[in-house]
Amino acid sequence: MIIEIGHFALVLALVLALAQATLPLIGAQRGIRAWMALAKPAALGQFAFLLIAYGALIHAFVVADFSVLVVYQHAHSQTPLIYKIAAAWGQHEGSLLLWVLILSFFGALVAFFGDNLPPRLKARALAVQAMIGSAFILFALFTSNPFARLSPAPLEGQELNPLLQDPGLAFHPPMLYIGYVGFSMAFSFAVAALIEGKIDAAWARWVRPWTLLSWVCLTGGIALGARWAYYELGWGGWWFWDPVENASFMPWLMGTALLHSAIVVEKRDALKAWTLLLAILTFGFSLLGTFLVRSGVITSVHAFAQDPARGLFILGILALALGGSLTLFAWRAPTLKAGGLFAPVSREGALMLNNLLLATATATVLLGTLYPLALDILGGGSVSVGTPYYTATFVPLAMPLIALAGIGPLLGWKRGDLKGALHRLWLAGGFAIAAMGVALWIDFGKQALAAAGIGLGAWMLAATFTEWAERIRLFRIGLGASLRRAVHLPRAAYGMSLAHAGLAVAIIGITASSAWKSEEVRQMKPNDSLTIGSFSYVLQGVTPARGENYIAERAHFKVMKDGAFYTDLYPERRQYMVQPMPTTEAAIESHLIGDLYAVVGEGDGKGAWTVRIYEEPLVPWIWSGCLLMVLGGIVSLSDRRYRVGAPSRSHVAQALPAAGE
């Protein structure tokens, strides 16, 4: 019964979405106030019905109702509760419903908090959002209905793939989805602005919180996914340049560009057409990612069941959304009023260059992701594009970007003083060179690229600090006065400093972990010892262990450092009861400058086990860096200017004569 209510709620949400996609749009065109006002209750209602639908699905998983097809396929009565709930988005149908739910969540947020928006813009943006919503609800209902029943109902279900029974599943997909589905809001605002034929500083201010919120969640989601892949053996480490990883990375790169260019629109009323294009393309990349993951054209742990009909449907949505919005862009963009002028060396210029570099870097990732597909379709044979390709293309484009990120914030708007900025950065430059020297010294200059990466990370970190110190005039005025300035800096400034520092820390971690990782594989008997780096591992023994729905062999390593006890590690090899599939659980111990990482393989039946020990330098820096970026985003989000629902300033309202209905 509850399942039918869920199914019915999904259909009702579709009806509301269709109404929301059409009536407010016509109302805005013809000036019918009541029709425009319809967008708000429709958006809220759509979200409420989808919430009911999702609740019904989760309920079915929790009570293990095997008469529901997806529950039968992905749950077992013995699955722990958290994985029963997480299984609701651990498969195609349920995760698509989550996709739609988040889409309507953003619509509802704008409807609820957007009372300060000009009514026309709000009506149009919500209508566009509902168009995307309708398309995806239709997709769910026709090709991937999560509420399909199974008759007769089996007594027991199949289990969720053991590899997915991990806390990662509980947090990584929802976070990631909020991120890349959230860019739909920027897209809807961009299309609405194109229909209006008008974009200004106020527009940028309204769009920014939604973009920032999406970016924060996407950053967090990608980091959580990377961490999951890092401790799951056989997924290629924290980053494998797998097509699916790229599918989430490309919207991140474009979203980052969008965040930066929107600043220029807001502060200087320039780069307006470009910003609209970025908003459209960012969500375009989100849709492309959805297509890549759900159509079965690529294969990875993320790829859901393969069904050509689904692929075609999403391709259709992608073509309509991108084709429609880009046509609209080509038609309307030339009519946009030209923005403010600036010298090439200026904050605007630096942000423009940042955007161009990000866009070019995204293009190389896109090529690397799609090339094997294209070659395969054209009959050119199977190839794979791996890390070496991205090291040779993406990295050289990202390096000047990092160098620029150190200088840009110190340039003035409109006309910057490059010499002055560089002069203020001499200390940061010295710090970077010193860091590079240390990196070269570590392996006697064998890895020049790694040294450059460390140097750039240090440069960005030091330059970010310098910029903050400049702002509060540290050591130029009294400490007390500096402190007062520090307290009164806008939160957006702190947001930028934190996010930039986070990226710098992450880059140092990424570089070190890629360059200086070491591993040792050996067969060990109890009391054998293995030394790697400054740690030695003594195998104490391997004992059977038992979990809620699996049995395991658990190894015990005593880790010694300089002859003294350091820590215990317990890697496991699990055998799940329902699906005959072993999984390997690594044991990881983090410390400031790296991770200890131990894996136990199979035993030879004569008392010896294959073990694999890694020394992973600076990996915790990657996670801390991402955390700082997320924190920076949140701090910036809390800035008064962007606070969701903050009343617009009076001069903003005056700048928008069209808002008066």
Add this chain to the structure above:
Amino acid sequence: MKRKTLRLYLVLISLGLLGTATALVLNAFDRELVFFFSPSEIAAEQPAPGRIIRLGGLVETGSVTKLGDGATFSFRITDLKASTSIAYRGVLPDLFREGQGVVVQGTFNESGNFVASEVLAKHDENYLPPEVAKALKASGRWQEGAGTAASPAIVPGASSDTGGEGNSP
């Protein structure tokens, strides 16, 4: 600064970046692409030593052995027409077992032996990597209708009753 001058700068920078990116991509495609081979293709013509390639097929039943050091595995990959022997030092992935589809990445050494640096078998047990499915089709041993629920149906003698991968000597 005039609008025209600004636009000119923009166009020049964009072109410069695009040119750089194109050069980087072409260069990388030239050197860094990893091609996929099936054992039959290897038998026909062995790729140059040192070149990183991928090789895929089914793990030949009864071919998995562990060498003396306890951490190096040797096995054969077959497309049921030809087979290639592989040496791999490391922990085999959870889903690696005989009769199962697998893709390995590595190089041929000077003496003509394939040394794998990575063994990729990261999918669920019913899954056959598409390259492997293709290679099997090409060798004429693919049975339509076996679908993606792969190995037992198409590998005579390979059964799934080995109970995990603990069947190496």
